[in-house]
Amino acid sequence: MTIAPDAAATVSVAIGQWAVAGSPSKIRTLLGSCVGVVLYDRGARVGGLAHVVLPRSRGAVDHPGKYADTAIPALIADLDRALRGKSAGRLVAKLAGGASMFTLGPSANPTMNIGRSNQEAVEQILADLRIPIIARDLGGETGRHVTLDTATGLVVVRTPGADEKEL
Amino acid sequence: MSTDEQQLMLRTIFERGAESASQALSKWLGAEVRLTVSAVDRVELAAAAEVLGPPETLVAACAMGLSGPLGGRMILVFEDRSGLALIDLLLNQPIGTTTGWGDLERSAAMETTNIVGCAYLNALAAHLPTAGSDSAELAPTPPVFFHEFAGSLLEFALMDQALELDEVLLVRSAFSASRADLKLDWTLLVVPDRPTLQALAASLSS
Numbered sequence: 001m002t003i004a005p006d007a008a009a010t011v012s013v014a015i016g017q018w019a020v021a022g023s024p025s026k027i028r029t030l031l032g033s034c035v036g037v038v039l040y041d042r043g044a045r046v047g048g049l050a051h052v053v054l055p056r057s058r059g060a061v062d063h064p065g066k067y068a069d070t071a072i073p074a075l076i077a078d079l080d081r082a083l084r085g086k087s088a089g090r091l092v093a094k095l096a097g098g099a100s101m102f103t104l105g106p107s108a109n110p111t112m113n114i115g116r117s118n119q120e121a122v123e124q125i126l127a128d129l130r131i132p133i134i135a136r137d138l139g140g141e142t143g144r145h146v147t148l149d150t151a152t153g154l155v156v157v158r159t160p161g162a163d164e165k166e167l
Numbered sequence: 168m169s170t171d172e173q174q175l176m177l178r179t180i181f182e183r184g185a186e187s188a189s190q191a192l193s194k195w196l197g198a199e200v201r202l203t204v205s206a207v208d209r210v211e212l213a214a215a216a217e218v219l220g221p222p223e224t225l226v227a228a229c230a231m232g233l234s235g236p237l238g239g240r241m242i243l244v245f246e247d248r249s250g251l252a253l254i255d256l257l258l259n260q261p262i263g264t265t266t267g268w269g270d271l272e273r274s275a276a277m278e279t280t281n282i283v284g285c286a287y288l289n290a291l292a293a294h295l296p297t298a299g300s301d302s303a304e305l306a307p308t309p310p311v312f313f314h315e316f317a318g319s320l321l322e323f324a325l326m327d328q329a330l331e332l333d334e335v336l337l338v339r340s341a342f343s344a345s346r347a348d349l350k351l352d353w354t355l356l357v358v359p360d361r362p363t364l365q366a367l368a369a370s371l372s373s
Contacts, residue, residue, distance in 0.1 A: 014213040014214065014216065015212055015213055015215065015216055015322060015329075016212050016213050016333075017213055030216060030222045030223060030316055030318040030319055030322075031319060031322070032318075032319040032320070032321075032322030032323040032326070033322065033323055033326050034322060053212070053326075053329055054329065054330065062333065063212075063333055066212070066329075066333070099319075099323075101313065101315070101319075101320075101323040102230060102232070102240065102311075102323055102324070114326050114330075142315060142319070143315050143316040143318070143319020143320065143322070143323070144319070145223060145316060160225055160314050160315055160316060161314060
């Protein structure tokens with residue numbers, strides 16, 4: 001986990017990692033079939049981003065940021081710490097990613113669509129935690145560059161060859 | 168694939184593929200081109216997005232799916248400018264003439280990938296251990312063109328290994344040309360799938 005070291009910093013989140021930052025700072029990541037989970041507290045202007053690789057940990061504990069069912073609780077725990085225990089009921093979620101790029105070769109099996117599985121797992125976990133999802137940019141066939149601005153809560157999504165999108 | 172010795176053996180096998188691909192590519196381009204295995208990398212998943220350089224860089228890439236004794240993906244990645252230089256070379260026009268990836272340019276990139284990939288795979292098929300494979304023939308799918316962030320491309324390509332591994336393996340080859348005006352910032356990535364990694368590890372250990 002990374003916490004933005006100083007004001008106006010930009011934190012990059014690698015695959016299978018997460019970060020939390022206060023305002024003003026930016027948190028960014030680059031997604032393919034992984035799902036970026038942004039959680040944000042509008043009042044405190046504190047946010048976090050987890051780069052989720054796979055839906056379920058199945059008991060694996062070494063890399064909590066890799067799996068939806070361990071990354072989201074880890075992200076919330078760090079946000080709760082940054083908000084001094086007051087995150088409950090204040091967080092909203094925005095999601096991006098979960099694309100399916102390769103439709104060729106052995107991994108083209110439609111039952112093994114990791115992007116879709118990641119989306120479904122993340123949405124279910126957030127529903128169980130009663131965290132509302134207020135914006136989504138999911139699926140498709142291209143990667144996404146995602147940036148959270150903690151000052152505003154805006155999430156900017158860039159895709160190759162397309163205009164920026166705000167969530 | 169866990170030991171340095173296995174990686175060295177794997178590298179030797181892939182160098183045979185690179186040699187064969189060099190000959191085919193030189194013939195196709197009408198210029199002497201060398202393809203050299205630069206690394207057989209074991210990379211932490213968190214660092215994998217940077218294997219091709221800055222993850223946010225837009226790259227052109229052609230990917231072929233592989234099945235048989237070597238399952239996974241082969242991806243020819245072009246840094247934009249040198250990818251477009253390839254088109255100029257193939258169309259026999261001054262380097263710098265082509266400025267974007269239209270249908271013709273994409274088609275030429277895919278054909279180049281097909282030629283490089285098939286030459287590489289034919290050589291590999293002759294040298295890869297066959298133990299553990301359930302189908303004898305090494306078969307590629309037709310290439311597909313992408314214009315993508317380098318980091319996202321790698322994430323997609325490595326997802327199969329990421330299902331079970333926290334450290335991924337890929338084989339990188341670099342290109343060089345005898346012509347001074349031909350700068351080939353291309354990378355050929357071979358990303359084996361999990362069953363292939365297991366089969367190779369077992370075969371190379373025995």
